[in-house]
Amino acid sequence: MSAPTAFLDFVDKNADKFIGRLADAVAIPSISGDASRRNDVYKMAAFLDEQLRSYGLETKLVELGDQEIEGQTLKLPPAILGSIGTDPKKKTVLIYGHYDVQPADISDGWDTDPFKLTIDDKGRLIGRGSSDDKGPVLGWVNILEAHKTLGLELPVNLRFCLEGMEESGSEGLDELIESETKKGKGSYFDGVDCVCISDNYWLNTRTPAVTYGLRGLTYFKINIHGPGRDLHSGVFGGTVHEPMTDLIKIMSRLVDPDGTILIPGVREMVGEPDEEEKLIYEGLDYNISDIEESAGSKTAISSDKATVLMGRMRFPSLSLHGIEGAFHGVGAKTVIPAKVAGKFSIRLVPPQTPENVNPLIISYIESEFAKLNSKNTLVLEDLHGGKPWVENTKHWNYEAAIKATKAVYKQAPDLTREGGSIPVTLTFAESLKVNVLLLPMGRGDDGAHSTNEKLDRSNFIEGTKLLGTYLYEVAAITSKA
Numbered sequence: 001m002s003a004p005t006a007f008l009d010f011v012d013k014n015a016d017k018f019i020g021r022l023a024d025a026v027a028i029p030s031i032s033g034d035a036s037r038r039n040d041v042y043k044m045a046a047f048l049d050e051q052l053r054s055y056g057l058e059t060k061l062v063e064l065g066d067q068e069i070e071g072q073t074l075k076l077p078p079a080i081l082g083s084i085g086t087d088p089k090k091k092t093v094l095i096y097g098h099y100d101v102q103p104a105d106i107s108d109g110w111d112t113d114p115f116k117l118t119i120d121d122k123g124r125l126i127g128r129g130s131s132d133d134k135g136p137v138l139g140w141v142n143i144l145e146a147h148k149t150l151g152l153e154l155p156v157n158l159r160f161c162l163e164g165m166e167e168s169g170s171e172g173l174d175e176l177i178e179s180e181t182k183k184g185k186g187s188y189f190d191g192v193d194c195v196c197i198s199d200n201y202w203l204n205t206r207t208p209a210v211t212y213g214l215r216g217l218t219y220f221k222i223n224i225h226g227p228g229r230d231l232h233s234g235v236f237g238g239t240v241h242e243p244m245t246d247l248i249k250i251m252s253r254l255v256d257p258d259g260t261i262l263i264p265g266v267r268e269m270v271g272e273p274d275e276e277e278k279l280i281y282e283g284l285d286y287n288i289s290d291i292e293e294s295a296g297s298k299t300a301i302s303s304d305k306a307t308v309l310m311g312r313m314r315f316p317s318l319s320l321h322g323i324e325g326a327f328h329g330v331g332a333k334t335v336i337p338a339k340v341a342g343k344f345s346i347r348l349v350p351p352q353t354p355e356n357v358n359p360l361i362i363s364y365i366e367s368e369f370a371k372l373n374s375k376n377t378l379v380l381e382d383l384h385g386g387k388p389w390v391e392n393t394k395h396w397n398y399e400a401a402i403k404a405t406k407a408v409y410k411q412a413p414d415l416t417r418e419g420g421s422i423p424v425t426l427t428f429a430e431s432l433k434v435n436v437l438l439l440p441m442g443r444g445d446d447g448a449h450s451t452n453e454k455l456d457r458s459n460f461i462e463g464t465k466l467l468g469t470y471l472y473e474v475a476a477i478t479s480k481a
């Protein structure tokens with residue numbers, strides 16, 4: 001059963017309307033990591049909830065409890081659970097997505113206001129969240145609108161689980177899924193046959209992808225404090241232990257410039273690929289210029305394609321993200337910061353988990369700090385984490401996604417593992433015991449989490465057709481099975 005022409009035509013004819021809706025969504029700065037933006041995250045939940053209801057979904061907003069952030073207690077954004085269709089003859093597909101975004105500010109180097117969707121002459125829809133993940137989430141809304149307006153029956157039953165904390169560790173969501181699942185018959189997720197998540201990217205700008213793996217994550221903050229307040233470096237330089245000096249030393253001992261992780265035991269947990277596995281990476285439509293173009297620099301860590309791809313998909317990596325409390329303004333302030341905090345994370349791959357890696361990180365940093373003989377104080381904070389996930393692609397869920405990709409894009413997708421993390425993916429796989437699929441909408445150069453994030457107009461429109469066609473392929477394949 002291929003997608004009906006009426007659906008595909010509707011998507012083409014309503015492209016401008018869909019882009020208008022994406023502009024409305026981008027205009028809500030739903031940054032989950034910024035306490036001052038929490039009202040906007042709630043506002044985004046209400047916006048999405050209203051859209052889903054207006055196209056026939058029954059929804060409920062589930063409260064997930066409180067969160068401590070920046071010294072405040074805040075209500076977590078709700079999970080939106082939605083449902084349409086209960087036909088026992090149809091498969092039930094659970095859709096996951098997130099409505100929160102990463103921080104963005106024009107001063108970070110954006111060419112345009114990050115919260116005003118700007119369409120450039122190449123048809124790029126530029127704005128925070130356009131690709132990650134408001135565009136893909138609205139792709140599903142577009143499908144619902146098309147079916148409701150055309151009076152078309154959906155080919156499958158749909159369940160939705162949308163969250164507003166994905167960019168900040170998905171707090172509260174695992175507990176919700178686990179407690180719902182334990183209810184058994186009659187639980188919200190009862191009867192779900194497979195999961196589809198559209199929240200990652202193609203490897204390049206040419207070839208669609210179907211994704212069967214994600215890296216996990218463990219995110220740490222290294223707090224070092226000493227003096228009671230910021231000091232004059234002329235008066236106190238050479239007289240006290242400086243927190244920034246300690247922090248820089250510790251951070252420089254986490255990772256080498258060639259990407260080697262220096263924490264003993266971390267990299268060693270992961271086995272080497274055999275020749276057969278290397279061939280998988282060799283076979284992907286990817287070259288060093290793809291990474292250079294999407295990174296905006298000729299700074300790839302290796303000139304070997306498989307090495308670079310495995311660096312993203314197959315091995316852990318440690319990134320240094322930032323230092324809070326450091327002097328970063330203009331001018332030459334001669335200050336000794338009293339309190340600084342360095343942030344870093346490690347992307348994890350099987351068999352690594354935050355539980356087995358965190359003790360190695362903590363004992364290493366504590367012993368490196370002890371070697372400094374500093375009288376400052378070290379406090380380590382584990383900010384959040386998530387486990388890696390790898391799925392079996394020999395399943396009708398993947399078959400449907402591959403067929404849909406061929407139908408819409410007239411080419412076979414790359415089968416990829418994503419370097420990023422979506423913490424809830426493994427929870428769905430383990431709790432619901434069903435196959436989970438990632439079906440990305442955006443391209444490898446979208447700049448998610450970066451400045452000038454964009455989603456190409458064609459990816460939004462063809463991506464909407466892809467997600468819709470996938471639902472029809474699920475119905476077609478499983479009715480034969």
Ligand SMILES: C[C@H](N)C(=O)N[C@@H](Cc1c[nH]cn1)C(=O)O
Binds near residue numbers: 133199200
């Ligand atoms: C792949 C997904 N679109 C994504 O961007 N996930 C984030 C999750 C996260 C964790 N901490 C902050 N954000 C990522 O991989 O960084």
Ligand SMILES: [Zn+2]
Binds near residue numbers: 102448
């Ligand atoms: Zn993201």
Ligand SMILES: [Zn+2]
Binds near residue numbers: 199200
């Ligand atoms: Zn995302």
